[in-house]
Amino acid sequence: xxxxxxxxERELLSNPFNAELRTEYAQVLLDDGDPEAALVQFELxxxxxxxxxxxxxxxxxxxxxxxxxxxxxxxxxxxxNTPGFVSDPTLEARLEKAKPASPARFTVVQGGRSEKVVxxxxxQGRERIGFADIAGLEDLKRTVRLQIIEPFLxxxxxxxxxxxxxxxxxxxxxxxxxxxxxxxxxxxxxQAEFMSIGIADxxxxxxxxxxxxxxxxxxxxxxxxxxxxxxxxxxxxAYSRSKAQSEHTRQVxxxxxxxxxGFGADNQGVLILAATNMPWDVDSAMKRPGRFSRSVFVxxxxxxxxxxxxxxxxxxxxxxxxxxxxxxxxxAHFSGADIEGVVELAKDYVLEEYxxxxxxxxxxxxxxxxxxxxxxxxxxxxxxTARNLVKYAGADASYNDVEKYLKTHKLV
Amino acid sequence: MSTPDDSxxxxxxxxxxxxxxxxxxxxxxxxxxxxxxxxxYPDNPQVLYLAAFIDYSEGKLDDAEKTVSSVLLQDPExxxxxxxRAELHEARKQFAQAETVWIELLRDHxxxxxxxxxxxxxxxxxxxxxxxxxxxxxxxxxxxxxPKCLYIAALIHIIQGRSSDxxxxxxxxxxxxYPERIQTxxxxxxxxxxxxxxxxALRVAQQLLAxxxxxxxxxxxxxxxxxxxxxxxxxxxxxxxxxWGGAGVITVLGIGIVHAAxxxxxxxxxxxxxxxxxxxxxxxxxxxxxxxxxx
Amino acid sequence: MPPTRTPLAQxxxxxxxxxxxxxxxxxxxxxxxxxxxxVFLASFFGGPIAGAAIALTNAYRLRRLATDWPLGLIAVxxxxxxxxLSTHHGWSWLDAIVGxxxxxxxxxxxxxxxxxxxxxxxxxxxxxxxxxxxxxxxGLAVGLGAICLGVIAELAIGQVFPI
Numbered sequence: 001x002x003x004x005x006x007x008x009e010r011e012l013l014s015n016p017f018n019a020e021l022r023t024e025y026a027q028v029l030l031d032d033g034d035p036e037a038a039l040v041q042f043e044l045x046x047x048x049x050x051x052x053x054x055x056x057x058x059x060x061x062x063x064x065x066x067x068x069x070x071x072x073x074x075x076x077x078x079x080x081n082t083p084g085f086v087s088d089p090t091l092e093a094r095l096e097k098a099k100p101a102s103p104a105r106f107t108v109v110q111g112g113r114s115e116k117v118v119x120x121x122x123x124q125g126r127e128r129i130g131f132a133d134i135a136g137l138e139d140l141k142r143t144v145r146l147q148i149i150e151p152f153l154x155x156x157x158x159x160x161x162x163x164x165x166x167x168x169x170x171x172x173x174x175x176x177x178x179x180x181x182x183x184x185x186x187x188x189x190x191q192a193e194f195m196s197i198g199i200a201d202x203x204x205x206x207x208x209x210x211x212x213x214x215x216x217x218x219x220x221x222x223x224x225x226x227x228x229x230x231x232x233x234x235x236x237x238a239y240s241r242s243k244a245q246s247e248h249t250r251q252v253x254x255x256x257x258x259x260x261x262g263f264g265a266d267n268q269g270v271l272i273l274a275a276t277n278m279p280w281d282v283d284s285a286m287k288r289p290g291r292f293s294r295s296v297f298v299x300x301x302x303x304x305x306x307x308x309x310x311x312x313x314x315x316x317x318x319x320x321x322x323x324x325x326x327x328x329x330x331x332a333h334f335s336g337a338d339i340e341g342v343v344e345l346a347k348d349y350v351l352e353e354y355x356x357x358x359x360x361x362x363x364x365x366x367x368x369x370x371x372x373x374x375x376x377x378x379x380x381x382x383x384x385t386a387r388n389l390v391k392y393a394g395a396d397a398s399y400n401d402v403e404k405y406l407k408t409h410k411l412v
Numbered sequence: 413m414s415t416p417d418d419s420x421x422x423x424x425x426x427x428x429x430x431x432x433x434x435x436x437x438x439x440x441x442x443x444x445x446x447x448x449x450x451x452x453y454p455d456n457p458q459v460l461y462l463a464a465f466i467d468y469s470e471g472k473l474d475d476a477e478k479t480v481s482s483v484l485l486q487d488p489e490x491x492x493x494x495x496x497r498a499e500l501h502e503a504r505k506q507f508a509q510a511e512t513v514w515i516e517l518l519r520d521h522x523x524x525x526x527x528x529x530x531x532x533x534x535x536x537x538x539x540x541x542x543x544x545x546x547x548x549x550x551x552x553x554x555x556x557x558x559p560k561c562l563y564i565a566a567l568i569h570i571i572q573g574r575s576s577d578x579x580x581x582x583x584x585x586x587x588x589x590y591p592e593r594i595q596t597x598x599x600x601x602x603x604x605x606x607x608x609x610x611x612x613a614l615r616v617a618q619q620l621l622a623x624x625x626x627x628x629x630x631x632x633x634x635x636x637x638x639x640x641x642x643x644x645x646x647x648x649x650x651x652x653x654x655x656w657g658g659a660g661v662i663t664v665l666g667i668g669i670v671h672a673a674x675x676x677x678x679x680x681x682x683x684x685x686x687x688x689x690x691x692x693x694x695x696x697x698x699x700x701x702x703x704x705x706x707x
Numbered sequence: 708m709p710p711t712r713t714p715l716a717q718x719x720x721x722x723x724x725x726x727x728x729x730x731x732x733x734x735x736x737x738x739x740x741x742x743x744x745x746v747f748l749a750s751f752f753g754g755p756i757a758g759a760a761i762a763l764t765n766a767y768r769l770r771r772l773a774t775d776w777p778l779g780l781i782a783v784x785x786x787x788x789x790x791x792l793s794t795h796h797g798w799s800w801l802d803a804i805v806g807x808x809x810x811x812x813x814x815x816x817x818x819x820x821x822x823x824x825x826x827x828x829x830x831x832x833x834x835x836x837x838x839x840x841x842x843x844x845x846g847l848a849v850g851l852g853a854i855c856l857g858v859i860a861e862l863a864i865g866q867v868f869p870i
Contacts, residue, residue, distance in 0.1 A: 009584055016587070016600065017615060037588065044591045199438070239436045242592035243623065246435045280625050281437075385626045392634045393621040508730040515726050539769065539835055540729050547725060571835050602838050629840075656743060656826060660819065667812070 004028055019045060019052070026058055035065035047284040053082040056288075060091055069094070074261035078290035129181060130188040136305025137178075140298060144182065147294055149189050152271050168260070168272035168291060170234070172279040173298035174379035176337030179275035182298060183230045190271060192226035199236040214252075218259050225269030234274035234292075235281040243281070253283050260291050277382065279398075280389065287398060297401035300335050300379045303328040309336055310368070313343040318362035327368050333377040333409070345371035387412050423453055430462050439466050457487040464496055473503055489520070498530065507538050525551040529560035541568055548582075562586045563595040570603055594623065601633065608653035610640040639700065639707055648696055666692070740765040743833045745846030747822050749853040754789075754814075755782035755821040757857025762825040764849065765832070775828055785821055789814055790864045 008025040015021060026041035039062035045055035056079035063072035076091045131141050148169050151158045171179045180196070187194035197217055221229040231237060238257075241250045260272075274292055276282055286292050301309065307328030314322060331339060346367040354360050383406065389395045390403045391412050406412040421429075426449040433442035443466055449459045464479035477500055483493035494517055501510035514531040521527055528551030535544035545568050551561035566582040583603055586596045597620050604613035614637040621630040639645070640652060650658035666689045673685040741761050750758030759782030766775035792798060798810045826833070836843060 009588065013580075013584060013587065013603075014609075014612075016612070040589070040591060047592065199433075199436075199441075236433075236436045236438055240623065243594065244435055246431065249432065249435045280622060381626075388631050389622060389625040392618065392631060392638070393625060394615075394618045395622060508728075511728055511730045515728060518726055535729065536835075537839065538730060539832055541831065541835070543725070543729055550725060567838060571831060571838050573834065606834075606838065656747070656823075660823070663819075 005032060023054060023058070026055075026062075030058070030062060030065070035062040038062045039066070043285070046288065053079050053085040056082060057086070057088050057091070061088065064091065064094070070262075071258055074258060078261050078288070082289050128188045129184045131185050134178065134181060134185055134305070135308030136302045137299075140182070140296070143296060144186060145189070147296065148186055148271070148273070152190050152192075155268075168274060168294075170279065170282070170287070170292040170295045171273060171275040171298050172295060173277070174300055174335060174382035175277045176335035176378065177298050177300050178336055179298045180230070180232060183228065183232075183273045183275060186271070186273065187228035187230075190226065190228060192228045192269075192271065193224050194228050194230065195221055195224065196230045196232055198232045214255055214259050221270050226271075227269065228271045228273060231272070231274040233276060234286070235276040235278045238283045238286045240281055240283045241285075253285075257283075257285055257291070295398040295401075297399075297405065299401075299405050300333050300377070301339075303332075305336075306331050306334060306339055309339045310343065313340055314363065317343075317347065320362045320364060322363070322365055322368065326365070327372065330369060330372050331377070333379050333383065334372075334375075335377065335379050338375065338377050338379070342368060342371045342375055345374065383411055423449060423456065423459075427458055427462065434462065434466065434469075437469075439470060442466055455482075455486055457483045457490050457493065460486070461490060461492045461496065465492070468496060468500065468503070473500060476500055491517075491521075495527075495530070502534060502537075507534060510534055523554055525555035525558040525561060528554070529558060529564060532561070532564050536564055536568060536571075541571060544568055557585065557589050559586065559590050559593060559595060562589075563599055566599045567602065570599075570606055573606075594620065597623075601637075605637065605640075610637055610652065613637055614641055635704075635707055639704055642703060642707070644703065645700065647692065648700070651696070739836065739841050739843055740768050740829065740832055741846045741849065742836075742843035743826055745843070745850050746825050748846075749850050749857065750818045750822040750825065751815070753854030753857030754818055754861050755785040755857070756860040757853040758782065758818070758821050758825055760853035760856055761846070761849065762828065765829055769829075769832060778825055778828060781824060782821060785817055786861060786864050787867070789817055790861070790867065793865075 005025070005028050008021065008028060011021055012018070012025060022041055022045055026038045026045065029035075029038035029041060039059055042055045042059035042062060045052050046059065056075060060072045060076040060079060063069075063075060072091070073095055076088070076095060079085055131145075134141070171182060173179060183196070184194055195217070201213065201217070217229070221227050238253050239249055241253050244250050244253075272292075275298075279295070282292075287295070303325070305328075307324040310322070310324040310327045314324075327342075331342065334342070343363075346363050349367050349370065350361060350363050386399070386402045387406055390399055390406060395403070403412070426445060430442045430445045430449070433439075433445065442462070446459055446463050446466075449456070450463070453459055460479050460483045464476045464483060467473075467476035467479060476496070480493050480497050480500065483490050484497065487493065494513060498510045498513035498517070501507070501513065511531070511534060514527060514534060518524070518527050518531060528547050532544045532547035532551065535541075535547060544564065548561045548565040548568065551558055552565065555561070562582045562585050566580055566586055569580045569582060580603065583599055586593075586599055590596045597616050600616045601613045601620070604610070604616065614634065617630065617634045617637050621627070621634050624630055645652070650662050652658075654661075670682075670686050670689050673682040677685070741764065746758055746761045746765075749761045759779050762778050763772065763775065766772050766778070769775075792813065793810055798813050802809045835841070
């Protein structure tokens, strides 16, 4: 070990957040012929700052020296989109020679086997949900239209203004607030097919199949253009590698990242969305440019949306003199699922009365008010956790929307 | 691994998937899967063990204990069941019983670095630091980069205060090999705050909280470090940096200054200085507690 | 999963000492002892005997009475020493420096010196609690009791050296 390496290690111990120092240390490791250790340092730099082009190029070089050529080239290709990118002659030459990512890479699984393992047939005949079907949340719809739909439909216009297009979008927020519904509405607005993938679809029951399933689904998406590829509960699929205990979990994440990077080179007509209740569990590499670099916070439904949900849930159910706006106002922070719970509880009160008194009556305002008072919104736990993140953990810019929401509702 | 047939997944496949879900802390989903497995394989020790592990992870110690007993009834040598039993004893502060289990396991698996790490951790928690250190040496001899052994060895080094952080070889290796792991970040927080660098410790603790924002322990850690780095506690820096030694020096200095003032200055001025000193003493004892409630 | 077994003989010779139990139902030391602050306050206000009461309670909790008992001896010696100094003008040299009332300052300094000795005995354990995040038990009741004991002891010792 050179003396310089020891000195740098000592200095890093007292100054762990110095990016220049760590970059220098990683470079020394690479020059010393220790690409594995260098890769660890470059990955750490990338996780500390998603726009560190030098670290991404460094990681690509380390991967090249480790003989992982295709990963190296994919990493180098995605680094090109990062501000401050400086080309490396070795990698440039390799990239020139290398074949571009082709559909052949994704058709690893041949024959009908993959069809049995994962069924990605688009939901034919299923009711298409559009933005018109989602009550309230006008601010969110506006954000989604600007950040997701319009860049997908008119990429040329956005490119003219040098606005970053491509890559995926991460929808995050408390459970039961309509992230999946928003994703479906996006597919409708984009006039695209909707492919939804959950953890059960990918975490296969057999060793080694997870990677094949991932390759297969990307292949299917490519052949179903225009298509919205939606990863639900992405925190389970791309679980933070620094928290994972098992090597298999890390391998799945590595494969997912590699597929995203390769896919990014040829993804016209495919929009990748993901949703999670726990954005802090998603591997930080997922949020780099070319992957899920954009995040959209899906808040609990606003008062207008809540009153509309009440009306929808009461449709076809005997009720009278219901002021849905008042119920909406009385159920602050309730998720859609919570509101449904309120209506169900109100039904229980009426039915209980019927069973004890044999007096049948419709649901009234006071039933709903009583039910609302008897329930706690399930979003509060999530909002408390988000508050810890925003107030104490020095959360990065991707949580700006949450911070704004918490401040508006005086939760922080 | 057997290949699937059309009658459904094999036990091995179900267990693999349960493992994957548990690793991702998807406990309700894992429970469902294990319930499915238990229908076909009701007394399978591995199924029972994973169910017990989920109970333990969720803090349901009594349920976990009952299930672990069933595991060991089916298979007294079950590795996972025995380690979980030891962990349950520790969770209930039954340290002697936990030690017995760890020692039995080590006699059966003398080359398992994980077991040395776990036993060493128990010894550290019961303040048998020399023995904990020797156990870590053994664990690292078997597996030189075992993360838990490095973590415990680094903590012992800090506790014993034998030398500076830069000479804490275990901490260096943790930071080099596993820079983003929770154990590494925790050790770094401890090392930085023990040498008085609370600002750096706060940044690392915030990183921890960002990884686990629902953890009350990390939240408390960040709040405490925010308190320690608050501008209004700056006059207490000598105590923060040098502990009781710093407090002793400040006390002697303060008394000395008051006396010097009494003998060389006017009575009024000497009184002012005495009151300032008194106010400083009162501030040092009371303000941190008040600030803790405000942050 | 556990590794493959290897012949035990070589490993066992090496590990015999490591695998000897250190804990038992009788020898189950508590990791949580009264804080350094409790020892300090008891020593400062109640004298060496009060400080020793807390320190020896800690030693008992750590199952270290056999090694830490000299603390009691030191405390008693210091108390007798203080009483002797008070009655034999032992502080007259300090009067010249700090003026009237030096005996009180001198006594406080002796109390702090005893605290430093008691802290040194258990420094590793205090540091362990700090590093491992172990909360010390509430020392209010035991501290007040120790201070009362210390005051009573000093009064009794004062009878040996009447002014």
